[in-house]
Amino acid sequence: xxxxxxxxxxxxxxxxxxxxxxxxxxxxxxxxxxxxxxxxxxxxxxxxxxxxxxxxxxxxxxxxxxxxxxxxxxxxxxxxxxxxxxxxxxxxxxxxxxxxxxxxxxxxxxxxxxxxxxxxxxxxxxxxxxxxxxxxxxxxxxxxxxxxxxxxxxxxxxxxxxxxxxxxxxxxxxxxxxxxxxxxxxxxxxxxxxxxxxxxxxxxxxxxxxxxxxxxxxxxxxxxxxxxxxxxxxxxxxxxxxxxxxxxxxxxxxxxxxxxxxxxxxxxxxxxxxxxxxxxxxxxxxxxxxxxxxxxxxxxxxxxx
Amino acid sequence: xxxxxxxxxxxxxxxxxxxxxxxxxxxxxxxxxxxxxxxxxxxxxxxxxxxxxxxxxxxxxxxxxxxxxxxxxxxxxxxxxxxxxxxxxxxxxxxxxxxxxxxxxxxxxxxxxxxxxxxxxxxxxxxxxxxxxxxxxxxxxxxxxxxxxxxxxxxxxxxxxxxxxxxxxxxxxxxxxxxxxxxxxxxxxxxxxxxxxxxxxxxxxxxxxxxxxxxxxxxxxxxxxxxxxxxxxxxxxxxxxxxxxxxxxxxxxxxxxxxxxxxxxxxxxxxxxxxxxxxxxxxxxxxxxxxxxxxxxxxxxxxxxxxxxxxxxxxxxxxxxxxxxxxxxxxxxxxxxxxxxxxxxxxxxxxxxxxxxxxxxxxxxxxxxxxxxxxxxxxxxxxxxxxxxxxxxxxxxxxxxxxxxxxxxxxxxxxxxxxxxxxxxxxxxxxxxxxxxxxxxxxxxxxxxxxxxxxxxxxxxxxxxxxxxxxxxxxxxxxxxxxxxxxxxxxxxxxxxxxxxxxxxxx
Numbered sequence: 001x002x003x004x005x006x007x008x009x010x011x012x013x014x015x016x017x018x019x020x021x022x023x024x025x026x027x028x029x030x031x032x033x034x035x036x037x038x039x040x041x042x043x044x045x046x047x048x049x050x051x052x053x054x055x056x057x058x059x060x061x062x063x064x065x066x067x068x069x070x071x072x073x074x075x076x077x078x079x080x081x082x083x084x085x086x087x088x089x090x091x092x093x094x095x096x097x098x099x100x101x102x103x104x105x106x107x108x109x110x111x112x113x114x115x116x117x118x119x120x121x122x123x124x125x126x127x128x129x130x131x132x133x134x135x136x137x138x139x140x141x142x143x144x145x146x147x148x149x150x151x152x153x154x155x156x157x158x159x160x161x162x163x164x165x166x167x168x169x170x171x172x173x174x175x176x177x178x179x180x181x182x183x184x185x186x187x188x189x190x191x192x193x194x195x196x197x198x199x200x201x202x203x204x205x206x207x208x209x210x211x212x213x214x215x216x217x218x219x220x221x222x223x224x225x226x227x228x229x230x231x232x233x234x235x236x237x238x239x240x241x242x243x244x245x246x247x248x249x250x251x252x253x254x255x256x257x258x259x260x261x262x263x264x265x266x267x268x269x270x271x272x273x274x275x276x277x278x279x280x281x282x283x284x285x286x287x288x289x290x291x292x293x294x295x296x297x298x299x300x301x302x303x304x305x
Numbered sequence: 306x307x308x309x310x311x312x313x314x315x316x317x318x319x320x321x322x323x324x325x326x327x328x329x330x331x332x333x334x335x336x337x338x339x340x341x342x343x344x345x346x347x348x349x350x351x352x353x354x355x356x357x358x359x360x361x362x363x364x365x366x367x368x369x370x371x372x373x374x375x376x377x378x379x380x381x382x383x384x385x386x387x388x389x390x391x392x393x394x395x396x397x398x399x400x401x402x403x404x405x406x407x408x409x410x411x412x413x414x415x416x417x418x419x420x421x422x423x424x425x426x427x428x429x430x431x432x433x434x435x436x437x438x439x440x441x442x443x444x445x446x447x448x449x450x451x452x453x454x455x456x457x458x459x460x461x462x463x464x465x466x467x468x469x470x471x472x473x474x475x476x477x478x479x480x481x482x483x484x485x486x487x488x489x490x491x492x493x494x495x496x497x498x499x500x501x502x503x504x505x506x507x508x509x510x511x512x513x514x515x516x517x518x519x520x521x522x523x524x525x526x527x528x529x530x531x532x533x534x535x536x537x538x539x540x541x542x543x544x545x546x547x548x549x550x551x552x553x554x555x556x557x558x559x560x561x562x563x564x565x566x567x568x569x570x571x572x573x574x575x576x577x578x579x580x581x582x583x584x585x586x587x588x589x590x591x592x593x594x595x596x597x598x599x600x601x602x603x604x605x606x607x608x609x610x611x612x613x614x615x616x617x618x619x620x621x622x623x624x625x626x627x628x629x630x631x632x633x634x635x636x637x638x639x640x641x642x643x644x645x646x647x648x649x650x651x652x653x654x655x656x657x658x659x660x661x662x663x664x665x666x667x668x669x670x671x672x673x674x675x676x677x678x679x680x681x682x683x684x685x686x687x688x689x690x691x692x693x694x695x696x697x698x699x700x701x702x703x704x705x706x707x708x709x710x711x712x713x714x715x716x717x718x719x720x721x722x723x724x725x726x727x728x729x730x731x732x733x734x735x736x737x738x739x740x741x742x743x744x745x746x747x748x749x750x751x752x753x754x755x756x757x758x759x760x761x762x763x764x765x766x767x768x769x770x771x772x773x774x775x776x777x778x779x780x781x782x783x784x785x786x787x788x789x790x791x792x793x794x795x796x797x798x799x800x801x802x803x804x805x806x807x808x809x810x811x812x
Contacts, residue, residue, distance in 0.1 A: 009523065027622070031619075032618045033558050036555075119410045123452045144418060
C-alpha cells in the first residue's frame, strides 16, 4: 500500500491551495510570506463559526485595532470584510454629513514621535504600523476623531478612518449618528433616516474622496483598493437615488487631521442647497392631472413620533 | 559563550523547550545553547514544569561534566552545555501582581490625548483585565506589555543583545523563537520580540551574521468549552481557535513578506488533538506533551545545529506518512538522519531503564558496598577510590541523574500515549512495557513499571531490536572504556554505549 504524506498543518478545507509536503522525515520549503496567507485562507474554520465570529482578537500587535480593521477592509475574503466596509462607510458619512448632525465632529492631531516621555508613549511609538500611503514608512500622525466628547475613530493613513475599539462600551448611550447600532457604525445607505438630499451631499463628498485617492494611486498597494471601495460606495449611493441638489454650500470647518493631501476631503463639509425645493422620501407629489388644491402628501409614521 | 539562543514564549513555547531539553538529554541537538522562557503567567503549569526540567538538566550536567569529578567525557549523553539567562529561566513582561494594562501604563494619569489613544486601541474590559494569569487570548495586550518590558535595561533583552555583540565579532549567531499563534503571551511575544530583534539586527548591519528563526505552532489541539458560571470575562475558547488563527496568519503573512524571520517553521495537527481538561491558566494549566511540540523542538535543532541556508523569509513545513502510527522515520530530522535520531534516543531510553532497574539500585546509599567486588564496578569505579560511589557528591549525582532519566521516561510515555490524539497512535517507544495505564494529563503522574522482562528491554524502541540486558551487562564488564570519563560519569557513559544498537553485533 502506498504511503502518502500528510502535512503537519492544521485542518484545511477541501480545495485549499497549500502546497503538499512531498516526503516525510525532512523539512520542506513551501513558500515565503505569501504562503501564510494561503494557509490562512485554507484553514477549515467551519461554516457555522465563520458566520458568528464578531471580532478578531488574535493579532499580536498593540495597533491590532487598526491592522485588523485594515486587513478586513482591504481583503475581500476576510471574514470581517462586510462589517469593516459598513463601518468605513459609516465613518466617512459621519464626516460628510457632519453639518446635519447634532453632535459636533472634531479631530485632535497626535504625533507619536512628539508624545511626552512615559511608559505608554514608549509603547505606542516603538512598532507603529507602516502604510502604503507613506511608501512603507510607519505612521506618526494620528487624528483622534470625536463626536461630542466621545472618541469614535482614528484618522490615519492606513485606512483614512478606523473605528475606536471602545465604541461598544458606550452602546447604552444614544448613538453619535443615526447609522450606529450596538457600538458599531453601519452602512448609512442602509439607514432609512438618510434623505435623498443627504445622499446627494454624501455622493458629492465621495466624488472628492475618489479624486483625492485617485491622485495618490502611484503609491500602489492598498491605495487602489481604498479607491475601489470609495467608488463602490459612490455608485451605491447614486443607485439609491439622490436629490437634484442645485448647490453645495460649503461650511467652514477646522479639523486637525494628519497633514497629507488625502485627508483634505475630510475637511470638506457641505449642505445641499435645494433652491426652495423640498425633497424628502416622505413627501409624495400629487399625480399630474388631479384637480386639487393639495400639492402633495407627507407620509407620517406615528410609531416614530 | 554559546552562539545559539532559544526562547520559548508562553505555555506552548515552554512545552517545546521541554522537548528540546529532553532531546538534549539524549544527546540530540547543538553542543551549547542559551535557553530562556517568557511567560506572563509564570505560575502556568507548563512554564514552571519547563523551568524545573531546565534546572534538573543543568544540575545533573554540571555534576557529570565538571573536570575533577564525575565526567561523561565525549559521550553524547547530556552533551549540550546549557546557558541560563541572567535573571533565571522564566521572565514575565509585567512583574507586578494583579496588574492590568491600565495600571501598568498609568492610564489614569496620562494626558487626555494619550488616554484617548489607549481607549481607541483597547476596550474597557481589556484595559482592566488582570494579567497575573497571562493575557487570556488577547495578544494585543501582551504585545503592549512585551514592548514595555523589552528595553535595553531588561535582563533577557540584555542577553539577546549580547548575542548580537558576539555576532559583531564574527560569530555566526542563531536565535530561535518558538510559540503558538493562538493564546496570549506566546502569541503576543513571538512577533513582537522578533520585530524588535530584527530592528536591532538591521540597525547594526548584522543580517549576514545573525539568523533569526522561528517555529510558529498553528492550531494543533482543542479543549473542552469553559464551564458555565463565574469566571473571568475573557476566557480561553478553543472553538474560536481556527478563526482567530486565520486572522493572525494574515497579519503574519505581511510580516514574513518583509522577511522578518530568515526561516519560519509552521506546525499544526489534523485533526486537532483533543485535550481532556479546560484550564483558565495558572498552575492548573499543565498539558501532556504532544507531537507538534516535539516537531517544534526538532525545528529548533534544525535551525541552530544544521544551520540550513536559503533565501531569507522562507516558510517550511514537514509531513508524516498516512499509513500506520507515527514513527521515527516520520520525524523531520534532516532526512535519513531520523534513524540517527532514533538511535540516540533509543540508547538513552534503554540506558535510563537499565540504570533505574539495575545500576542505580546497586549504587544508591550503602548498596554500592554489595557490588564493590563485581567486575563492572571495579573496572568502572575502583580507580577513583574504593568508596567512590558512596561519597555525598556521588550520591547527589545518582539522585539527580535518576530524576532526569525518570523524567525522560515519563515524558516519552506520555508523549507516545496520546501525543497525536486518539485516532493517530505514535510508535516511538513501547510505552506499555514502561508504565502502567495513565489517565491523567500530568506527566509526573505516569507510574513507571519497577521491572521489565529481559525480552521487553530489547524491544523498547521500535521497530528494531536493541541489546538485551545481558548484552549490556557484558559490555559494562568487558566493553571498551572511553579514556576521557571519570567516576560515575564513566559508569553512565559506558552504560549508554552498551545500550546502543551496535552493541547487539558486538556481543
